[in-house]
Amino acid sequence: MQEGSFIVFLKNKLQRFKGQTVSRATGKSGTDFSAIDFIKIIDINSFGNLIFFVFNDFFLSMNFENSGSLLVNKSKKTEADFSLHFPHSEINFYSCETQIHQGKPTDFFQFPTDILNQKFDGELALSQLQQSFADENIGNALMNQNVFVGFGDLVRTEALYRAKIHPESLVKNIPEKKIIFLIISAVNYADELVEQYKNDEVNAKALIFDKKICPKDKSEIQVKISSENNRKIYICPKCQKLF
Numbered sequence: 542m543q544e545g546s547f548i549v550f551l552k553n554k555l556q557r558f559k560g561q562t563v564s565r566a567t568g569k570s571g572t573d574f575s576a577i578d579f580i581k582i583i584d585i586n587s588f589g590n591l592i593f594f595v596f597n598d599f600f601l602s603m604n605f606e607n608s609g610s611l612l613v614n615k616s617k618k619t620e621a622d623f624s625l626h627f628p629h630s631e632i633n634f635y636s637c638e639t640q641i642h643q644g645k646p647t648d649f650f651q652f653p654t655d656i657l658n659q660k661f662d663g664e665l666a667l668s669q670l671q672q673s674f675a676d677e678n679i680g681n682a683l684m685n686q687n688v689f690v691g692f693g694d695l696v697r698t699e700a701l702y703r704a705k706i707h708p709e710s711l712v713k714n715i716p717e718k719k720i721i722f723l724i725i726s727a728v729n730y731a732d733e734l735v736e737q738y739k740n741d742e743v744n745a746k747a748l749i750f751d752k753k754i755c756p757k758d759k760s761e762i763q764v765k766i767s768s769e770n771n772r773k774i775y776i777c778p779k780c781q782k783l784f
Contacts, residue, residue, distance in 0.1 A: 543605055545589050545657045545691025546734035551611060552587040553735070559585050561627055568623040568639055576641065577601065577625070588650045588658070589690040594625070600646055604638040611635070655690040656728050657735070663724050670712055670720060679715060680708025680767060680774055683727070691731060695743070698750045698775045700727035708765075708774050710784035719784075749775045 562581045566574035577596070584595040590609070594601040603609070603623070612633045621633035642649060653662035666688055674682040683689055683697050701708050704723035706715060715723075737743045749755060749762050755777040763776045 543590055543607060543609070544693035544695050544731075544734060545587075545655065546696065546731050547693075547738055548587050548590055548592060548605060548691075549657050549735050550738035551605075552585060552592050553739075554613065555585050555592070555611075555632065558582055558625075558627065558630075558632070563625055564628055565626040566624070567621075567626070569620055570622065570639060572639065572641070574623075574639075574641075586646060588646065588652065588655055589686060591650075593646050595646065599641055599643045602640050602642060602646075603634055604640075606636065606638065609635065609637040611637075651690075654686075654688060656696075656731050657691045661728065663721070663728070666724055667717070667720060671717075675711070675713035677712055678709045679706060679712050679720075679723070682712055684767070684772075689727070692727070694772050694774065695747065695750050696727055696731050696734065699730050699748060702749050702775075702777060702781060703730065705781055707778070707781040707783035708767075708776060710782070714784040716784075749777055751775070755780060 559582055562579060563577050564579070566577035568574055576599070580596055582594050583597060586593045586595065590605045592603045592605070614630050616633050617635060619635070621635055622637050623634045623639045625632045652658045652660045653665055655661055669688045670682055674685065674688070680697065680701065683692050700723060703726040704719060706719060706723055734743065737746050744751065752762055752775065755762055758779050760777060760779045763778055765774055765776060766772070767774055
């Protein structure tokens with residue numbers, strides 16, 4: 542899945558459309574989007590892999606999944622999955638799933654689980670980890686979207702490295718203070734990552750993700766495949782303790 546930080550970066554690029562009136566909405570899914578024509582966008586927000594366009598009585602969600610993307614006032618050779626048209630501009634979405642929901646995003650989604658949201662509840666995350674995932678390894682538990690929305694491979698790898706925790710450590714064996722520090726590290730790094738996407742510095746500033754040598758002790762980085770989701774995770778066996 543894509544990093545929640547990347548979705549927030551995209552959301553921030555779209556803020557200039559907040560308050561604008563949609564001229565026309567088009568899509569190739571066969572869904573009738575005429576309800577969006579000629580109405581004002583009240584808010585643009587995000588949750589994990591989703592970007593929301595909020596209107597008075599309903600909202601539109603765009604799910605970016607693993608490879609979703611958008612272009613403003615540009616298009617690809619292939620037809621966009623969905624487009625929002627304005628008098629002098631347009632937003633084209635690719636590899637995205639579009640849905641219309643009646644009500645507000647808070648009626649459907651638990652924002653206190655999103656590490657990039659101001660309402661994120663670290664104490665709730667700690668409690669859920671310790672009570673529901675005690676016998677799982679921390680690397681897999683962090684990717685559970687019921688506990689941590691916004692986690693991707695990059696945030697998981699870098700947060701565990703910052704907290705000096707080996708991803709194969711069982712949650713129940715990790716001291717509580719260490720888990721708290723891990724949660725704080727994840728939130729802080731996710732916030733930093735938004736700016737890194739903006740400045741195209743993600744790869745340059747990653748400490749061990751997609752790297753071969755640990756920047757601290759110069760030992761070789763290990764690459765393992767998660768048994769839970771078949772995704773890569775990078776580890777420094779010297780810096781990260783196996784609990």
